[in-house]
Amino acid sequence: MKSSLIVLLKNNITTLPLLFESLKQQTEKEFEVILAHDGYSEELENNLKSIKGTMPFQITYLSHNDNCYRREAMLNNAISLSQSDYLIFIEDGTILHHKFIAEHLRLSRYGKVVAARKVPITKELLSEITPQLISQKKIHSHIKYRLLWKGIGNSTSEMHRITNGFLRHFILDDVWQGLSTDNFSLYKEDMMAANGFDERFDVKSEESDFELELRLMQAGVFTKEERRIATLYKVCGEEIKTTSEISSNILEESSKNNLSWTPYGIIKEDLQPQDEE
Numbered sequence: 001m002k003s004s005l006i007v008l009l010k011n012n013i014t015t016l017p018l019l020f021e022s023l024k025q026q027t028e029k030e031f032e033v034i035l036a037h038d039g040y041s042e043e044l045e046n047n048l049k050s051i052k053g054t055m056p057f058q059i060t061y062l063s064h065n066d067n068c069y070r071r072e073a074m075l076n077n078a079i080s081l082s083q084s085d086y087l088i089f090i091e092d093g094t095i096l097h098h099k100f101i102a103e104h105l106r107l108s109r110y111g112k113v114v115a116a117r118k119v120p121i122t123k124e125l126l127s128e129i130t131p132q133l134i135s136q137k138k139i140h141s142h143i144k145y146r147l148l149w150k151g152i153g154n155s156t157s158e159m160h161r162i163t164n165g166f167l168r169h170f171i172l173d174d175v176w177q178g179l180s181t182d183n184f185s186l187y188k189e190d191m192m193a194a195n196g197f198d199e200r201f202d203v204k205s206e207e208s209d210f211e212l213e214l215r216l217m218q219a220g221v222f223t224k225e226e227r228r229i230a231t232l233y234k235v236c237g238e239e240i241k242t243t244s245e246i247s248s249n250i251l252e253e254s255s256k257n258n259l260s261w262t263p264y265g266i267i268k269e270d271l272q273p274q275d276e277e
Contacts, residue, residue, distance in 0.1 A: 001030050001031065001032055001083055001084040002028065002030040002031060002084060002086060002105060003028075003030070003031045003032075003084050003086040003087070003088055003101060003104070003105060003185075004031065004032050004033075004034060004078075004082035004083060004084045004086070004087050004088070004188075005023070005031055005032070005033050005034070005088045005090065005101065006034045006036055006075065006078045006079070006082070006087060006088065006089050006090075007019070007033065007034065007035050007036065007090055007091070007092065007094075008036050008038065008071065008074070008075060008089070008090070008091045008092065008181055009035055009036065009037040009038065009039070009044075009091075009092045010037075010038050010039065010071075010091075010092060010204075011092070012092040012093035012235065013037075013041055013044050013092060015092065015093050015094070015095070015126070015235065016044070016092070017131065018095050018129060018131065018134065019092075019094060019095055019096065020051070020055065021131040021134045021135060022095045022096040022097075022098065022100075022134050022139070023055075023057060023096065024055065024056060024135075025098040025134060025135060025137060026096070026098060026099075026100065026101050026102070027098060027099050027101075027102045028099075028101040028102035028105060029056065029057075031057055031084070031088075031101055032057060032058040032059075032060070032082070032083055032084065033057055033058065033059045033060070034059075034060045034062065034078040034081060034082060035048075035059065035060065035061045035062065036062050036074040036075055036077065036078040037061065037062060037063040037064075037074065038064075038069065038070055038071045038074050039063065039064070039065075040063040040064060040065040041063070044061070045061060045063070048061050060078075060081060062074055062077050062078055062081070069201075069202055069203060069204070070199075071197075071201070071204055071208075072196075072197035072198060072199045072200075072201050072208060073197075073199045075089075075181070075196070075197050076196045076197050076199060076265060076266045079188065079191060079192075079196050079266055080266055082188060084188070085187060085188050085189070086104075086105065086108060086185065086186075086187055086188065087185060087186060087187070087188050087191060088101065088104050088184075088185040089181050089183070089184050089185065090181075090182065090183055090232060091181055091182055091234070093234055093235040094118070094182075094232050094233065094234045094235075095129065095134065095139065095232070095233045095234075096231075096232055096233075097139070097140055097161075097230075097231035097232070097233075098137050099163075099230075099231075100230055100231065100232060103163070103229050103230040103231075104116070104185045104230050107185075107224075107226050107229070107230065108185065108186075108187065110187055110189070110190065111190060111220060111221050111222065112186065112190075112221065112222060112223075112224055113179065113184055113185070113186045113190070113213070113216060113221060113222065113223040113224065114184060114185045114186065114224060114226050114230070115179055115180075115183075115184045115223050115224065115225045115226060116183040116184065116185075116226050116227070116229065116230035116231075116232065117158050117182075117183060117225075117227050117228075117232075118158070118182050118183055118232045118233070118234040119143065119147075119156055119158045119159060119231060119232065119233045119234070120156065120234060120235075120236040121143060121147075121233050121234065121235055121236065122235070122236065123235060125143065125146055125147075126235050128142070128146070129142070129143075139233070140159075140161075140231065143159070143233060144159045147159060157227070157228065158227065158228055158231065160228060161228050161229060161231060162228045162229065163229055168228075168229070172227055172228065179209045179210065179212065179213040179223055180209050181209055182232070182234060183230065183232045184223075185230075186216075186221065190216065190219070190221040191216075192266065193216070193219040193220070193221060193260070193261075194212065194215040194216045194218075194219050194221070194260055194261060194262070194265070195215075195261050195262050195263070195265030195266050195267055196212075196262075196265040196266035197212055197262075197265060198211060198212070198250055198254075198262040198264050198265060199264045199265065200246060200250055200264050201246065201247055201250060202244055202246045202247065203242050203243065203244045203246075203247060204241055204242065205241055205242060205243045205244065205247040206241050206243070207243060207247040207248060207250065207251040208247065210251060211250055211251045211254050214251075214254050214255055214259075215254055215259055215260050215261065215262065216260075218258050218259060218260035219260035219261070220260075
């Protein structure tokens, strides 16, 4: 198995059939799917039981019913259960280009985070996308036509894919926007060097992703923005990132102390003070 696709689920589970169809069309076939649900859906769990055997890839469903925010903990659980050496992260409300996984693997390097971008689509445009359109591998041309020529949503340069390595080197400039769990990947070994996500975060915030990026950088794992490749289409406006005092304090702590490791991550360290003998 070449990669583990970790899908963070929150609210938009209605688009999962389209995501699964786009996964069936991937040119790279050796991958597993781990659904990390920050919440619980009995309907989804029952549906997965009936469709697992019909999918050409392995599906693992993780959830909790605590009625509280546990995004980072669920992502860490997914990392722990992953069976491959390479991790690809996306979120719900997404559909993938048929070369998505193959292109992430092609760009992969030890010590590197592949940070790809998303193509934002509206609910209106989503309503036009069918499993048949995806299975015929016409989704990109359809979305491109609607975005660029019909003015449905905001046009984006991400629709102009550049896959040739020579052209990418000379044409694309880095315009870094910060790490986002919308679409990124790295080797599991590199993620473990930072001990994964910090589970103290209490809201979905930009600080969480940025704090992980800081610790990875301190561990010698650097982010490389890869635009116009590993294309992902995501419904916009479903969830807004916010912030909190806890989030700001965690980021400040990691930045101020140049931390590469969090004791609140995948491996739980003993944080209690030891009695002196």
